[in-house]
Amino acid sequence: KMVDNTFIPAGATKLYVYSARGTAIENNPNDIVTSAEAAVSYIPQSAALDEETPLYSFAVTSDWHTFGGGTQNNIKATRLDGMLKDVKETDPDSVAILAVGDVIDNSNDDKSSAGISVEKALSEFDVMNTVINANSEGLPPILFGVGNHDLRGYDGYEAQLKRFLENTGTEGTDGKPYYYKEIGGAKFIMLGGERTCDNESHNAWLSQTQ
Secondary structure, eight states, X not given: OOOTTOOOOTTOOEEEEOOEESSOTTTOGGGOEEOXXXXXXXXXXXXXXXXXXXXOOOEEEOOOOBOOSOSXXXXXXXXXXHHHHXXXXXXXXXXXXXXXXXXXXXXXXXXXXXXXXXXHHHHHHHHHHHHHHHTOTTOOOEEEEOOGGGSOSSSOHHHHHHHHHHHHTOOOGGGSSOEEEEETTEEEEEOOOOSOOSSGGGTTOOXXXX
């Protein structure tokens, strides 16, 4: 049996397979004993991949910084709407959209008086989901990764993360911000900070488990 995800060079016509015994090669390559002769397996040309046709494609996005307060006259909602439409138009076969952090703004730099608050974050998530739902037809699944702007609200990391997971429809691993989703035989691994973003040193803190 071949190891999963074994790469075969383009243009190869046959495989030479040797039997082996001994300790793991990464531990002691000199302790491996291989057979003197190899079994030969010919690769049918029909099995070769078309180099012009990718296995799949996906979009990677970040920093939506969605503003709250409704979608009317909302420049960030307009930009998000345009991005989603662009993905559907330019890559209709895309298998996923990866949103890798800061999908909401939740800061003081949107020139509003709301400041950073739970209410502001919820309003921004509401606008974000309104735009996503309006583009749901033909839209590939969106995989969300958490960013520092997504973990704000001054009510503690656990509450901030719970709000993010619930409002993005994300099922983290045991309630954590990291997870993977298998699409087309490939694992898309999403990482996420595991402490509240109260200073720059914590913005991308990852545990040993992650």
